[in-house]
Each structure stands twice: as C-alpha cells, then as structure tokens.
Amino acid sequence: MTDVGGATATGDGIARRRRRRWLRGTALAAGFLAAGTLACGWVLYARLSGNITPDEAAAAELARYERERPTALVRGAQNILVIGSDTRAGDGNRRYGKDLGTERSDTTILLHLAADRRSATAVSLPRDLMVHVPGCLRGDGRRSEPRFTLLNSAFEVGGSACTIRTVEKLTDIRIDHHVVLDFSGFKDMVDSIDGVQVCLKQPINDKAAKLRLPAGRVTLDGEQALGYVRARKSLGNGSDTERMERQQQFLGALANKVQGSDVLLNPAKLYPLLDAATSALTTDPELASLRGLYQLVRGLRNIPTEHVQFLTVPREPYVYDSNRDQLVEDRADALFALLRADKPVPVTKDSAGSGEKDAPSSGNSPAPGFRGNTAAEDSCA
Structure with missing residues (x-):
C-alpha cells in the first residue's frame, strides 16, 4: 500500500511539474506574441508616420509673418487649407504632363x-x-514682388506658405493647418477602398483624360477618379465651375464611402488607406504624424454626412477678363464672416452643373443661402 501510495504521490508531483512547465511555456509564448504584436504595431505606426512630409519651410515662412496673420476667433474651431498640387515631378506623376520645374494648386x-x-x-x-x-x-x-494675379499662381511662386498668406488676406480667416495632396497619392487612396461610386448624367468620352464611362452609377478606380476630378475643357461646358462641382460631388461620395462602409473598423482595409493617404501628404509639422492626424480627424467620425457641406465661394466674371473670376464682394464677405464666427452656413442645393455664377444680393434684403451640396445628397436622385 505504501509503495502504491508513494508511486501515486510521485506521479502527482511529476504531473504538477509538467503543468507548471506548460504554464510557464504558455506564458512565455504569450509574452513573445504580445511583444511581437507591439513591435509590429510600432513598426506600422512608425512607417505611416514616416510617410508624411512635414512642411518645415512653410512653418518658418508663416512664423516670419505671424504679426500680420488673422486671429482665430472661436476656440476649438479649425480651418484647414487643402491644396491639390499639379506637380509632374516624380515617377507617379510624370504621365500627367511634362515636368517644367514648377507646380500650381490645381485645387x-x-x-x-x-x-x-x-x-x-x-x-x-x-x-x-x-x-x-x-x-x-x-x-x-x-522674394517675389506683391501682385494682383490668379490664385493658383501663389503656389507656383512661394508654395503652400504663399497660398496660405494669400487666402488669409482674402478671407481674414486664420488657417490652422494645411495639407498638400499630389496626383499619384490621390489615385492610391481611391484604389485602397476599391473605388468610389459617382453618378454621371451623361456618358464621358474624354481622350485627354483617358476617360470613357457610361451614364448612370459608375464606380471609379483611382486613375478614372483622377481624370474625372481634373478634366476641364472636354467635360460639360469646359468651365472651372463645373470642374469644382465635380470635385465637390466626388469628395462627398468619398466621405460617404469611408464613413458608410467598414473601412474605419477593418484593419485590413484601413491600413492600405492610411498608407496611401500618408504617402501622398505634405502637411504642417503639427499634423505630420499619425498622432497629429488622429487628433484632427477623431472628431469627424461623428459628423453626420448631411452636415458636411460643399460650396464654391461667391464669384462672378472678372471685369477685365471674362475668363477669370472675381469675388462677389458682399456675398463672399458674408460667407467669410460666418466661417470666422463659426456660425452655420445656409446652403441651398446647387442647380447641378448649371455652371451659373453667383449674383450679388440686392438692397438690404436677407442674403439667400449659398449654393452648394451636402455629402449625403445623391447626384442620381
């Protein structure tokens, strides 16, 4: 009986030691897995943050003119200047034209x-x-001389800092952040979410933009989307007005796609989008990291799409050249005042591609809403 009991006791001790070894091994494996996950996460974070180019030169130039810049009036409100660069430099952009050593703000x-x-x-x-x-x-x-000229030439003359100072003088609105996006990055962003759906009222056959699309609902890949938002002379009436309307409609559709799908909650889809977006961006130093971008966009997730509005600044043909634009002063001033004070901007649905320009308000009557669209509107409706 003693031998049997002793054998049993010895067997129990062996079993306990085996369990302890197994638990230690499991804990060690879990530790290695956690460490590997953290290391992988850090590598991905560092890569995405490293993709963003900080615009140090613009920050230094803006600091030089800090005293003349507008003062922000409402704490917490943010104004971001988004600039679409038409640079042809770099392998991804050369197919869109010859690199002349200059670039302008296409958007x-x-x-x-x-x-x-x-x-x-x-x-x-x-x-x-x-x-x-x-x-x-x-x-x-x-240093260039001050001059009265086209808005997009400011970027050619002095880059983003010059564009920001020009816009601030025009609007008296403090620009808190800026983002410069290039051609190839825009395409990659669209492709990373498997395209964006738009509604075309007429078929498109544009050789210059290499765009051939049917009327109706169409899902554009990155190359098609770029041609769609950039094409000008061969689509519609050839005006910049219609191109801006197409850009606004596309941005609304893009916002809907990102917010309305599982992109933000699916790492397999979110990472390619972030990789494409960050690789395409040049931003002010404060935004030039994932943390900076996250702090900016985290509050955007709760904005209803019907509260995301797109409009064009009130303008009319320039008095000395009908191919140029000038502000409709009273309407533009009213719009800028609302934005400065962080007050709601009344927007009435645009006449969908009419190409009409704004007219000044008359007398002392209340100004009507500004023509535009919301991200929630369906252009096929």
Missing part, C-alpha cells in the same frame, strides 16, 4: 470644422480667382 479648398464637430463646410476657391498675392519667398531664395 484649393478651405475646410472649416465647427468647434462642436457637428458640421463641416468645404469652400472651393477657383484657381482663376483674381487675388492679391503678397511678396513671398521663392524656391530659389529670392
């Missing part, structure tokens, strides 16, 4: 985020708008 959008993060208003500024461009630091180290 300029002032994005206002309300302090309560319950609404957002994106205002397109026409590239052909006549504005006062201040003296700016050129790429060759010299």
Whole structure:
C-alpha cells in the first residue's frame, strides 16, 4: 500500500511539474506574441508616420509673418487649407504632363470644422480667382514682388506658405493647418477602398483624360477618379465651375464611402488607406504624424454626412477678363464672416452643373443661402 501510495504521490508531483512547465511555456509564448504584436504595431505606426512630409519651410515662412496673420476667433474651431498640387515631378506623376520645374494648386479648398464637430463646410476657391498675392519667398531664395494675379499662381511662386498668406488676406480667416495632396497619392487612396461610386448624367468620352464611362452609377478606380476630378475643357461646358462641382460631388461620395462602409473598423482595409493617404501628404509639422492626424480627424467620425457641406465661394466674371473670376464682394464677405464666427452656413442645393455664377444680393434684403451640396445628397436622385 505504501509503495502504491508513494508511486501515486510521485506521479502527482511529476504531473504538477509538467503543468507548471506548460504554464510557464504558455506564458512565455504569450509574452513573445504580445511583444511581437507591439513591435509590429510600432513598426506600422512608425512607417505611416514616416510617410508624411512635414512642411518645415512653410512653418518658418508663416512664423516670419505671424504679426500680420488673422486671429482665430472661436476656440476649438479649425480651418484647414487643402491644396491639390499639379506637380509632374516624380515617377507617379510624370504621365500627367511634362515636368517644367514648377507646380500650381490645381485645387484649393478651405475646410472649416465647427468647434462642436457637428458640421463641416468645404469652400472651393477657383484657381482663376483674381487675388492679391503678397511678396513671398521663392524656391530659389529670392522674394517675389506683391501682385494682383490668379490664385493658383501663389503656389507656383512661394508654395503652400504663399497660398496660405494669400487666402488669409482674402478671407481674414486664420488657417490652422494645411495639407498638400499630389496626383499619384490621390489615385492610391481611391484604389485602397476599391473605388468610389459617382453618378454621371451623361456618358464621358474624354481622350485627354483617358476617360470613357457610361451614364448612370459608375464606380471609379483611382486613375478614372483622377481624370474625372481634373478634366476641364472636354467635360460639360469646359468651365472651372463645373470642374469644382465635380470635385465637390466626388469628395462627398468619398466621405460617404469611408464613413458608410467598414473601412474605419477593418484593419485590413484601413491600413492600405492610411498608407496611401500618408504617402501622398505634405502637411504642417503639427499634423505630420499619425498622432497629429488622429487628433484632427477623431472628431469627424461623428459628423453626420448631411452636415458636411460643399460650396464654391461667391464669384462672378472678372471685369477685365471674362475668363477669370472675381469675388462677389458682399456675398463672399458674408460667407467669410460666418466661417470666422463659426456660425452655420445656409446652403441651398446647387442647380447641378448649371455652371451659373453667383449674383450679388440686392438692397438690404436677407442674403439667400449659398449654393452648394451636402455629402449625403445623391447626384442620381
């Protein structure tokens, strides 16, 4: 009996030792797995953060002119200037034209985020708008002379800092952040979410943009999306007005796709989007990291799509050249005042591609809503 009991006791001890070894091994494996996961997460985080180019030169130039810049009036409200660069430099962009060593802002959008993060208003500024461009630091180290010229030439003269100073003088709105997006990055962003659906009222056959599409609902891949938002002379009436309307409609559809799908909750889809987006961005230093971008966009997740508005600054043909634009002063001033004060901007549905320009308000009657669209609107409806 003693031998049997002793054998049993010995067997129990062996079993306990085996269990302890197994538990230690499991804990060690779990530790290695956790460490590996953290290391992998850190590598991905570092890679995405490293993709973003900080615009140090613009920050230094803006600091030089800090005293003349507007003062932010509402704590928490944010104004971001989004600039679409038409640079042909780099392998991904050369197919869109010859690299002439200069670049202009093909697209300029002032994005206002309300302090309560319950609404957002994106205002397109026409590239052909006549504005006062201040003296700016050129790429060759010299300073340009102030001049009255096209808005998109500010980017060519002095890059993002010159564009920001020009827009601030035009609107008296403090620009808190800026983002410059290039061609190839835009395409990759669209492809990373498997395309974006738009509604075409007429078929498109544009050789210059290499775009051939049927009428109706169409899902555009990155290459098609780029042609769609950039094409000008061969689509519609050939005006920059219609191109801005297409850009606004596409951005609304893009916002719907990202918010309405599982992109934000699916790492397999979110990472390619973040990789494409960060690789395409040049931003002010404060935004030039995943943490900086996250702090900016985390409040956007709760903005209802019907509260994301797109409109074009009120403008009319320039008095000395009908191919250029000038502000409709009273209407534009009213819009800028609402944005400065972080007050709601009344938007009435645009006449969908009419190409009409704004007229000044008459007398002392209340100004009507600004023509535009919301991200929630279906252009096929």
